[in-house]
Amino acid sequence: MRVCLALVAAGVLSGCSDFEVCEPVATSSLSAMPERLSGTGLFTDSSMTVLADDVRAFAPQFPLWTDGATKRRWIRLPPGGRIDTRDMDSWQFPEGTQLWKEFTRDGVRVETRLLEKFGPRPEDWRALAYVWLPDQRDAVAAPDGQDNAVGTPHDVPSAANCFGCHGGRESRVLGFSAIQLSYDAPPDLLDLEDLRVAGTLSRPPAIGFTVPGNDVERAALGYLHANCAHCHNQKRPDSDGERCFDPQNSLDFWLPVDRLGSPRDTPTYGAGTLAFKPGKPDKSNMIERVSKRESGWSMPPLGTEQVDAEAVALLRRWIAEMDD
Template identity: 75%
Template sequence: MSAFVRSLPWRVLMVFVAAASLVACNDFTECAPVDAAVAALPERLSDTGLFADSSMTVPGEDVKAFAPQFPLWSDGATKRRWIRLPAGTRIDTRDMDHWQFPEGTRLWKEFTRDGVRVETRLLEKAGPHPEDWRAVAYVWLPDGSDAVATPAGQRNANGTPHDVPSASDCFGCHGGTPSRVLGFSAIQLSYDAPADSLDLDDLVASDLLTAPPAARFTVPGNDVERAALGYLHANCGHCHNQQRPESDGPRCYEPRNSLDFRLRVGRLGSPGETPTYRSAKGDDFEPGRPDDSKMVKRISKREEGWSMPLLGTEVVDADGVALLRRWISEMKRE
């Protein structure tokens, strides 16, 4: 972002971003103007309720850390995540695949790249309806004293290769599921999380779910199959799934195909029962033939408008490629 743009007052900047978002599009991107509701978010991260004091390191007492068992690849960035539910509320889990969060819920995700704390993203439920979410990224000041809302995003933030997304880009991913929340779900939390992080058992024990499940949900298959299915769920399922909510306006990415990489709690009996196998086997991947699989080809390169994932990454995930190659290589041909 230019020095001129950074110097603009907060609400003037919001108008600038809304206008710029309309012309920053390509064949794969329909950038929605930044909603005016984003302007109501605090200008400083220190005012969002994440941290307990001015140290900007210790989360508030009502802020809880969590970590999904299948993380999203973000070009090697280290991430920390937190959630805060309004006091006395619970998550609506009647649809176990698509949790609905109470109004006032806030989630934060912090990115550190090459040892530099670069940004912290805020996602807030601003109203009673499933689509009533708003989001913005806060870019950290060089001295680490605070982070400032940056609705226009920022390339190569704080001297790193990390690109901070604009507020208009956030729902290119988050708009792809009825929940709008990624990484905090029944499947993602069904494991023994670190001691300082929430998992599904903690949520049940704390009576934070309206319809608590009787047990955790286990991704089927051997270690390689589970890891591959989880990887695709986390990195591809928010765009490639057949339960994408309808939208009354443009989104930053609208895939139009039959692929479905999102895991479902009711389709975990075997690997072959998952939407991934049902929708992509023989089309996106060829059992036993990773070199002939479109999936492997598209995640092994970074070519604008063609490589996958299309959004949020500029660096090939070598470990992810190796995992999917092994998974396809070991898959039995019919």
């Protein structure tokens, strides 16, 4: 509470309710999902290694930091399904869409998360993590999450906490987007051009989108977009329930496709001294927050127990080179 009050006084937060609490997931939603990963349709063989024919792999160009875990990601659209891209910043996916993300720590396959669109409304998504069995032959649903899963330091989130991140944007899908797929991906991974050619997008852009700036600026803006913008943005869906990682401040690290003319055109630079002081990384709140792992203080607050040293160095350089 002491930290929370200090943040309110500094203008970082507007209230001290526990924003690390999310609404419980309805039992009916959880019971509608398979008890084992093998029942989700991701793999087609008993060894859980051969992907289904209609499942495609992808990787966001700006990944989310999860303590160095190796991750693989896949998507399946329903037959004939197209993504509604009228709002290029918030894609809407057809009912029946499934996305999976697999986490490996220390060479051990630990968990695979499933995000599934079950209805027509933007909010009709359910999420569940599956923890791999020691023999790696299947993974079992873990609606309450699990700490130090499969003998690794990796913590699996509860079904409720999945929406601590995914609930921050109307699309609910974070890594499969116009910004994240606007790069020349390897042949075995989907990118924006693949989707355009395949006719998967309702309103495909003529070309992809480029994050502005030099190498340091682009990397910093991309890191903040991937790791911070699902909470820190000004278009969060309304909620009558718990705050669920809603910081309730004016920061906005999202990269809208129509504000990519220059780094200063992006909402990130509107953060002002609330997040960083140009040219002064040691006096920037952002650097202090990403350099620690302390409950109620550290950023990002979910999915990580280790400081991302490379990201800290990147953000320090970005702020140091920033003009007033």
